Amino acid sequence: MGLTKLSASLWRGLKLLQRLGYRNKATLLLLPAGVWYAIFFLAPLIYMVVISFAESPGYGGPPTLGFHLDSYQELFNPLYIHVIATTLQMALLGTIACLAVGYPLAYFLATRAGKHKTTLLLLIIVPFWTSFLIRTYAWETILDSNGVLSHVLQAVGVIHGSLSVLYTPGAIFLGILYNYLPLMIFPLYVALERLDKRLIEASKDLGAGRFTTFYRVTLPLTLPGVMTGCLLVFIPLTGEYLVPAILGGSKNLFVGNLIGEQFLGLGGSSDWPFGAALGVALVVLLLVLVYAYLFIFRRVGGVPGQLS
Numbered sequence: 001m002g003l004t005k006l007s008a009s010l011w012r013g014l015k016l017l018q019r020l021g022y023r024n025k026a027t028l029l030l031l032p033a034g035v036w037y038a039i040f041f042l043a044p045l046i047y048m049v050v051i052s053f054a055e056s057p058g059y060g061g062p063p064t065l066g067f068h069l070d071s072y073q074e075l076f077n078p079l080y081i082h083v084i085a086t087t088l089q090m091a092l093l094g095t096i097a098c099l100a101v102g103y104p105l106a107y108f109l110a111t112r113a114g115k116h117k118t119t120l121l122l123l124i125i126v127p128f129w130t131s132f133l134i135r136t137y138a139w140e141t142i143l144d145s146n147g148v149l150s151h152v153l154q155a156v157g158v159i160h161g162s163l164s165v166l167y168t169p170g171a172i173f174l175g176i177l178y179n180y181l182p183l184m185i186f187p188l189y190v191a192l193e194r195l196d197k198r199l200i201e202a203s204k205d206l207g208a209g210r211f212t213t214f215y216r217v218t219l220p221l222t223l224p225g226v227m228t229g230c231l232l233v234f235i236p237l238t239g240e241y242l243v244p245a246i247l248g249g250s251k252n253l254f255v256g257n258l259i260g261e262q263f264l265g266l267g268g269s270s271d272w273p274f275g276a277a278l279g280v281a282l283v284v285l286l287l288v289l290v291y292a293y294l295f296i297f298r299r300v301g302g303v304p305g306q307l308s
């Protein structure tokens with residue numbers, strides 16, 4: 001009986017949907033996604049903007065709502081400018097490193113892997129399914145001065161003392177490269193896989209060498225994949241928290257860790273308005289970068305293989 005009523009209700013709903021106009025149907029279908037977007041994205045973002053203009057109590061605790069620019073003025077403190085610059089530098093270097101390692105690997109998978117392509121892709125994907133936290137802690141164990149890597153390097157005579165990489169920028173760099181490399185490889189692989197191989201054959205038939213073919217044909221046609229991979233890596237790196245906290249220790253401070261300290265009160269007292277102001281500044285910076293990416297992508301897409 002209950003199933004019959006449910007079927008009748010669904011039938012009446014479908015009949016009502018058929019009577020609606022095209023725009024009303026589109027609005028109704030977009031409503032669930034719109035509500036989800038508003039609750040879980042817009043609402044936290046608006047709350048963060050409101051808190052960024054609040055007044056900090058100065059001793060920890062809830063801020064006083066209002067319109068104050070003290071937190072934004074504090075962003076121009078040379079100490080925090082240095083933290084932001086260091087974060088952007090590490091994000092840029094990490095993106096370049098992922099591109100330098102990821103492009104040859106993606107090229108090999110798309111053109112040379114043959115029947116082993118699926119197996120090699122699984123070897124890249126499966127570790128990516130593991131928790132980000134576990135993978136980062138694994139690197140802490142590997143790079144520890146009393147870890148396996150340290151003992152192996154001492155045994156073969158590469159180093160004569162304990163390995164001293166952990167809690168340095170080098171350890172952070174290794175953690176970033178390992179954790180974010182798949183995000184670079186996937187869009188590059190898709191771009192190379194979809195590349196029309198006839199264009200490469202035509203280039204070779206016209207007398208171009210391998211390097212010239214790659215530089216004049218392959219690379220320009222895969223630029224959308226390059227830009228997508230760089231965007232997927234650079235944006236999360238600007239707010240990276242776990243890798244610097246675990247592999248960098250307290251000596252290496254980045255924007256993500258600084259924001260966490262302001263909200264969690266790890267330094268002795270919390271400052272929510274300043275932490276929110278840092279977050280808003282980071283979001284604005286990333287919006288500018290995304291806009292620049294879309295602008296360049298449109299230009300690349302307008303004339304295939306060329307920057308017009």
